Amino acid sequence: MSTATTRRPVEKDGSSTTANHPGADPDTARRTARGRVAVLHALRYAALLLVLGVMVGPFLWQLSTSLKGLRDQVFGYPPQLLPHEPTLSHYAAVTETVPVLRYATNSLVVAVSCAATNIVFGSMAGYAMARMTFRGRKIVFACFLATIIIPFESILVSEFLIVRSLGINDTLLGVMVPLAVTGLSVLLMRNAFAGLPAEVEEAAVLDGAGEWQRFWRIAMPSVRGTMAVVGIFSFVFAWDDFLWPLVVLSDPGNYTLTVGIQYLSGTFTNDQRVIAAGTMMAVVPLMVLFFSLQRFFFRGVGEGAVKG
Template identity: 45%
Template sequence: MTWWYARGRQRAVVVRYVLLLLVLAISVGPLLWQLFSSLKGSEEALFGSEATFLPQDPSLAAYRTVFEQVPMAQYIRNSLIMCALTIGSQVVFPTLAGYMLSRRHWRGRSGFYSLLIVSMMFPFESIMVSLYMQIRDMSLDNTFVGVWLPGAIAAVNVLIMRATFAAVPDEIEDAAMLDGADEWRRFFRLYLPAAKGSLVVVVINSFIAAWDDFLWPFIVLRSEELYTLSLGLARLAASSLSFDPRVIMAGSIIAIVPIMVLFIAVQRYFFKGVESGAIK
C-alpha cells in the first residue's frame, strides 16, 4: 500500500511538471522564436521546412536596420515621457482616492464606490469618440497631455488601493490616534508603508498600459515627432522598406525589453502585493 502511494505521488509530480513545461512552452515559446528569428542572417529561412529554431548565423543587422529606418530613440523617449506622466498620476490620485474610500466615517463612500464600479462596465471604445471631441475642444489634441489625461486615473487602481487601506486593522489606527497622530501623519506613517506591495502593482500596471497603448495615441497624435514607440513600430510595419520580417521582430523585441527589465527588478514586491495587498 505504501509502495502504491509513493508511486502515485511520483506520477502526480511528473504530471505537474509536464503541465508546467507545457504552459512555459506556450507562453515563452513564441517570444523566444521571435527573438531568435530577429537574430537570423538574411540568408537564413524563417519559415518552412528549412527554418531552424536557433539562428545558424547570428546577426544584429535587423536591429541596426530598425534604428536606421525610424527614429527609435525619439519614440522611446516619447513613450518614457508618457509612462512618467501616467505612473505619477496613477500613484498619487488612486492612492488618495483609495484612502478616502476606505474611511468608514465618510458617508458618501458607498455611492462613489458604486459609481466607480459602474464606470468599469463601459469599454473604452464606447466613449472613444466623445472623449476625443472633448480633448479637441480643450485644444489638447496632438499633445502629450491629450494622450495622458483620459488615463490619468484608472478605476482598478483605486480599487486596489482601497482594498489595501481597508485591510489595515482598526486597532493600529486607534493606537496611532491615542498617540496624537493626525490624519496626514497616520496616512504617511501607517497606511503608505502598508501599501508598498500594492503601489508596485499599480506602477507596473500603469507602465505596461502606457508603454503598450496604441489606439488612443493613434487617435490623438498627428505629428510624427510626438509618436510613441507603439506608433513608431506600426509605422515601421507599414513601411515598404521593412518588408523583412526580421526587422519587425527586432522592433518588437526592443519594445518588450523595458517591460521585462522593470518586472524582473520589482517582481518580488509585485508578487508580495498581489498575494497580500495589505499588512499581514
C-alpha cells in the same frame, strides 16, 4: 435435524484465503500510492510546460526572428528557432528607419507620468474608500469597479471629444489624461488600506493626528509594496498602449514607441526580421523594469493588495 456449516477454504499452510487478499498487502498499497503520486506530478509538470510554451514561445520566436540572417528562413519547415547566422543588423535598420530614441523618450514620459499619477490619485481614492465614512461610499466604489469592465473602445469617441475640447489633443498630455488613474489602481489601493490594522490609526487620532497626517505618515508607508504593484501595472499599460496614442497623436514628433514602430510594417513588409527587431526593442525595457522590481511586486501581492 442437523445444520450444515459452511467452512472457508483453507490453504495448505492453514491460513484463510481472505487473509492473503492482495489489497491487504501494505507493500502493494504503498507502491500503488507512489505510482499515483508520480502520475499526478507528471501531469502537473506537463501542464506547466504547456503553459510555459504558450506564454514564452511567441517571445522566443520573435527574438529568434530578429537575430536571423538573410540566409535563415523565417517561415520554413521544420521551424528554425536557433539562427545559423545571428546578426544585430536588423536592430540597426530599425534605428535608421524611425527615430527610436525620440519615440522611446515619449513613451517613457507618458509611462512614468501615468505610474506616478496612478500611485498618488489611486492611493487617495483608495484610502477614502477604505477608511473614510461618507454618504454614497458604496455607490462611488461600485462606479470605480464598473470602469474596470467597460471596454475602452466603447468610450473611445467620448474620450477623444473631451481631450479635443480641452485643447490637448496631439500632445503627450492628451495621451496621459485618460490613463492618469484607473479603477484597478483604486481597487488595489483600497484593499491594501482595508487590510491595515485600525488600532494604529486610532492611536494616531488620540495623539491629535488629522486625516491627512494619518494618510501620509501612517497609511502610505505601510503599503509600499502595493504602490509598487500599481506603479508597475500602470507603467506597463501606458507603455504598451497603442490604440489611444494612435487616435490622439497626429504629429510624428509626438509619437510613442508603439505607434512609431508601426511604420516598420509598411516600410519593411517583406522583411519580418526588422519588424521583429522593432517589437523586441519595445518589449525589452518592460522586461528589465519588471525583473528589477519583482521583489516589490511580490511583496505587494503578499500585503493582500489583490484580495477582495
